[in-house]
Amino acid sequence: MLTKLLSRETCAKCRLCCIFDHYDVWETPVLSQNIKETAEKILPDAEFISKGTRSYLFRIREFDEDDLFRCPLLDPQKGCMLGTEKPFDCQIWPFRIMELDGRQAITIAPICDAMMAQPIGTLLSFLKEGLADTIFDYAAENPDVVKPYDSMYPVLLWKDKNF
Numbered sequence: 072m073l074t075k076l077l078s079r080e081t082c083a084k085c086r087l088c089c090i091f092d093h094y095d096v097w098e099t100p101v102l103s104q105n106i107k108e109t110a111e112k113i114l115p116d117a118e119f120i121s122k123g124t125r126s127y128l129f130r131i132r133e134f135d136e137d138d139l140f141r142c143p144l145l146d147p148q149k150g151c152m153l154g155t156e157k158p159f160d161c162q163i164w165p166f167r168i169m170e171l172d173g174r175q176a177i178t179i180a181p182i183c184d185a186m187m188a189q190p191i192g193t194l195l196s197f198l199k200e201g202l203a204d205t206i207f208d209y210a211a212e213n214p215d216v217v218k219p220y221d222s223m224y225p226v227l228l229w230k231d232k233n234f
């Protein structure tokens with residue numbers, strides 16, 4: 072979804088968005104029922120917990136020796152085992168949809184150096200070309216992807232504000 076701004080090569084070299092520490096473990100991807108079922112076929116031993124009304128997260132039993140949790144679907148050599156059928160959270164990362172005082176906003180995860188290096192105008196133009204509508208529409212249908220606002224994440228666009 073973001074290949075116009077973020078090349079597959081850049082992501083392949085980084086994969087920071089698939090590895091979580093104690094601070095950002097809440098960022099693990101929200102899995103729809105379909106994606107959970109696919110993940111169960113790939114990873115028969117994976118465990119899940121419910122998220123919201125009809126979504127799931129990987130159950131985290133422990134962090135690794137580096138004190139990190141690596142998404143179980145991350146293959147160290149090949150990348151995401153889901154290929155192009157990634158969870159919505161992963162498709163739009165580092166954009167996030169968050170809620171503050173009942174209002175939704177699209178924010179950006181500050182740890183993505185490649186996207187943070189883009190001029191803000193470029194990010195906003197990209198969102199306004201259609202991705203913002205896609206995100207807000209998806210969140211309306213799938214509210215489990217909406218995260219509580221985190222002040223570390225700069226707000227780019229509020230919902231229902233005139234573009």
Ligand code: SF4
Pocket residue numbers: 088089090100142143144145146150151152153157158161
């Ligand atoms: S589902 Fe794939 S893209 Fe998403 S965090 Fe896991 S490995 Fe990364």
